Amino acid sequence: MMSQPMQIESLEIRNYRLFNDMKFSDLARLTVVVGANGSGKSTLFDVFSFLKEALTQNVATAVTRRGGFNELVSRGEKGPIGITVKFRESGGRLATYDLQIAADGGRAVVEREILKFRRGRYGQPWHFVDFSRGRGAAITNEADYGEAGAKELRQDYQLDDPSVLAIKGLGQFRAFRVVSEFRSLIESWYVSDFHIADARPSVEAGESEHLSTRGENVAQVAQYLYEHHRERFDKVLDAMKRRVPGVAGVEARPTEDGRLVLRFKVGSFKDPFIARYVSDGTIKMFAYLVLLHDPKPFPLLAVEEPENQLYPELMIELIEEFRAYAERGGQVFVSTHSPDFLNGARLEEIFWLVKREGFTEVRRASDDPLLVSLFAEGDLPGALWKQGLFEGAHPR
Known part of the structure; x- marks a missing residue:
């Protein structure tokens, strides 16, 4: 067994x-946390x-x-x-x-x-x-x-x-x-502390099995996936092609001085762009996909506000990637300020934080009869949040 x-x-x-x-x-397996600024989302991850x-x-x-x-x-x-x-x-x-x-x-x-x-x-x-x-x-x-x-x-x-x-x-x-x-x-x-600037520079050539919490070894992890888990690398590449407009391919290429750089094939351009010339959103989406397609999921993955630098249209697909990771064995906690990301969540996955008299209270969306009723009628959680129906946790 x-x-x-x-x-x-x-x-x-x-x-x-x-x-x-x-x-x-x-x-x-997937927990999504929302709340106003200062309500305690970062404290939870801490x-x-x-x-x-x-x-x-x-x-x-x-x-x-x-x-x-x-x-x-x-x-x-x-x-x-x-x-x-x-x-x-x-x-x-x-x-x-x-x-x-x-x-x-x-x-x-x-x-x-x-x-x-x-x-x-x-x-x-x-x-x-x-x-x-x-x-x-x-x-x-x-x-x-x-x-x-x-x-x-x-x-x-x-x-x-x-x-x-x-x-x-x-x-x-x-x-x-x-x-x-x-x-x-x-x-x-794994508690993410991802920084775009760390993922851009070239790094020493070699391989890394897992993405670091800051993301500076994303090229080395890509190289590892390419060499040892090609099916996972191909899934990352396929997702990039489908979800980032114009990206036709990604490779981790060693340079003459023994360093490793990420090169992105974009649109009809003949030559690939290295990482420092593509958008923050492209780098961040690639890093998240590398993380979420790790062959050995972390038992707990915590990520704050993954929507930063990403197009709102990518949010539904991103939360599906987090859920797939959770179903493979890694429990996931995500905080968000994005109604688009929240739209992809199920009510039983959503908690919201409310600050009362200086301290934080937690509530669960599936325990709220009004939210349950409106969700059953087809309303999406992010839309309900924007309307102020998550009492005390309006996104503004």
């Missing part, structure tokens, strides 16, 4: 900047980055990069900052990861960290990890999980640093398979 891709089913955020107490429930940095480095470093604990904690709150992720792991079991962060002597520490699985609908959960400030326990007989009559066997551990996550320390050991799997999933999250 093939393992299932990880899917986050709910996300709770407490005392993290604008998110005093917010919860996303019943998340789909939570993903924070979790990844807290794991790959430590909690203290991740907090310091955001101005320190007092700058990160919600206004008027002392903490702890809390993040709870409920997810389906590869075996299909529902798991909960709960992280609480406090300040101790001016330094951020892990106040509590729990990773647990529930046995059946009503069974008591197994706490695979339960730590506080560097001390805690982990089960040592996880292979018995789910067996009739099996009981937890636990062992105490102590970490060297109270700001290091237990899933980092324990995840290095094969004995803790569940912990190791969850750790590797977070380490593989």
Whole structure:
């Protein structure tokens, strides 16, 4: 039996900047987030980055990069900052990861960290990890999980640093398979920080398997797809031809000095243009297609406002590319200011953020009876958003 891709089913955020107490429930493979400027869309994506940095480095470093604990904690709150992720792991079991962060002597520490699985609908959960400030326990007989009559066997551990996550320390050991799997999933999250300027210059010749978060290695990834996954490269090329007017071909060509440049064949011109001479939209669409046709989807892909520099007419096709990526195994979170992009979303995929009394609330389009009724009658979500029917989240 093939393992299932990880899917986050709910996300709770407490005392993290604008998110005093917010919860996303019943998340789909594709989640589209809208809201007025300042409502917290960027903060949501920063939570993903924070979790990844807290794991790959430590909690203290991740907090310091955001101005320190007092700058990160919600206004008027002392903490702890809390993040709870409920997810389906590869075996299909529902798991909960709960992280609480406090300040101790001016330094951020892990106040509590729990990773647990529930046995059946009503069974008591197994706490695979339960730590506080560097001390805690982990089960040592996880292979018995789910067996009739099996009981937890636990062992105490102590970490060297109270700001290091237990899933980092324990995840290095094969004995803790569940912990190791969850750790590797977070380490593989992709939070886009794409910059057009980075994708234009030529780069050192060679290959890269995956697009970097800033996009500076797009030519190397194109070369990798061309050499090792030609069917994927051909799909990217076909999509470019269909979706970017005048583009007849794309190639990653090495130069005499050993560098790699992207060359675009445009219209009836005899010679291709190199990347720095084509439009921002052409470069960005190509980078997104390279990312979304990765042979090994990231378990989580987060992209803010992908519509920037792109023609509105491309939005429906772009969201279809994101959905196809999600269906191949990578869960996707996208924020947008584009009604055209939103028109391609399903109601159960859409959440909107509303700022009330200084803090952010989250609402889901499929929970709103009026939106459900109008959508059933043929109205598109983007049009309903423009009309102001997403209360508190008008696009202007």
